[in-house]
Amino acid sequence: MMTDFMRQPLDSAAASAPPWLRDYLSAGRRRWEAGSLPTRKTEQWKYTGLQALQPSYTTASDGAIELVDAGVELPAYGGFRIVFINGHFSAQYSDSRLPEGVSLVRFADADETQAARIRSHLGTAVGQDEPLFTALNDAALADGVFLDVAPRAVVEQPLHVVWVSGNQADAFSINQRLLLLCGESSKVSLIEHFTGARSEQQSFTNGVTELLLEAGATLCHYRLNLEEAAALHIGRVHARLGADSTLNSFYLGLGSVLKRVDVVVDHCGQGAHSELNGIYLPRGDEHVDYHTCIEHRVPHCTSSETFRGIIGDSATAVFNGRIHIHRDAQKTRAELSNRNLLTSVQAEVNTKPELEIYADDVQCAHGATVAQLDEMSLHYLRSRGVARAEAQVMLSFGFINEVIDTVRCETLREFLRDLLSLRFARDSALVGNVA
């Protein structure tokens, strides 16, 4: 069977999952085993192949590693931090005191009441279309994180969840699951940070995050995929927006052998607003694929989306931005912009806006561009003495710098600016070979 390569991790998850989750796991497993892996003929996977998947994966080790030894630096954004290593909770690196108004339950630790609450929400955002890798995530769900933000709670400091992939002998898999419930009129920021030792270690992270915003809630959600090299990531974020709720989100994708992130933002209550921004930066022979889908089901919602990518060397990227305005969603305003910069003649991007509009009284703007560095901008910088290579770096960084500015969390914004300017200053691969 095509899906056999995950047999060992799934057996292991089934054996260790808490009893109240077992029927959930088996249902997921049935869907997984009944399915077949997408191919290039599958529309949603037309430009992203799965050749990088290994013939078999094992469960990741228990994660008792020293991060310093593994060369992994944990981000310091301030606020509350919870760390998972190879998919396993690490008490050693996690903070123990939660901010007021937030409760955190690991699925593995849930008591009966908590389990019931998790079960009543789990899968409610992601459930509609059930893609195969979500079935796989359900089937491997031995543990997960439930963040429950109380109604009207205003949490100043960001919550950050760090997923680290370390090293071990075999190709291993990590199942990541996060469920966030933002109670009515609450305000909170969540940073999901994926990182790993930069190595040729084969790993496969399958991640699903569900964000549930009740009426009037405000969530800033940031998802940083910083794993590189052979770390393979297939992830999915589903957000359900209640009436008058606001989602402000940012995605960063550094490249790796394969990185695929699907984002669905579902405007379910009138007056909901979402902002979705992102940057992807594959280089070498890396591949990054963002598929976003903005659903407008009800009237008077707005959405705005900006993604920019810089693709270097012989790297490839895919961006697919779908906006779906349902028949009843009158007075919707939706904007989508995707711009790409190719810094090498071998670099490639496939970008596609996809609009499906069934309401007649809406405003919808979209645009997608692919370009090389602007010749006149380059000349202007050089006419002031700036060397060509440096001017190219300045322009590339400038191209994404504007998107960094949309990040509202100040500590994160500074972290990103440092991380990315360092990357551009030292990365000769990005600056060479501009046609």
Next chain:
Amino acid sequence: MLKIENLHASVDGTDILKGLNLTVEAGEVHAIMGPNGSGKSTLGHVLAGRPGYTVTAGSVQFLGQNLLELETEERARLGLFLAFQYPVEIPGVSNMEFLKAAVDAQREQRGEKPIDAVTFMKSARETCKTVDLDPAFLKRGVNEGFSGGEKKRNELLQMLLLQPRLGILDETDSGLDIDALQVVARGVNSMRGPERAFVMVTHYQRLLDFIEPDYVHVLAGGRIVRSGDKSLALELEARGYAWLEDEVA
């Protein structure tokens, strides 16, 4: 300092400069005037090495070097500065970062280390005052959303920070009100000295009331057809260019 001989240049296959000769010595200020389409702006772009501008014949010596063999940035590092008629907007690149990179390039040329950021920011803010530009513009994207006058002041700011040997002002006066024009003139006049020269390309005599040139040249049909002192500019103001074009033809 600058010696242009028999310069021919074309843009997109069209010949624009057709045998231009011009010699500029240190300490001098030259004004180049002429009708639209005579090649005034082309001269500035060719000297700065703009892509798409092809030199088909002639030579240009700058400070003893063959200018045409140098890359754009090498020309700038030698001390050539073109104030653009239409400065380029570069969103996302902060003006401060841009200015510091430019100053550091000059320092590198002299074998000096990059300037310390705090010192530089202080001096950039002070220079902003000189050109009457709000220091808040330092944090914006390069020229992004600047008005025409603000862009010209930003060009002047760059020139003051870089202290070039030769400043070429390409219609820096166009679109400026009288106050802004005086700011530009003050800036240029403050930089005049025995080691430095200016070439001002302009359409109007007005600028020359504020920056007094040593020589005035008329460019028509891709060549300099008449040279004189500042009285030539007054004559042009009174009579227009048509009589010169007729004479040449």
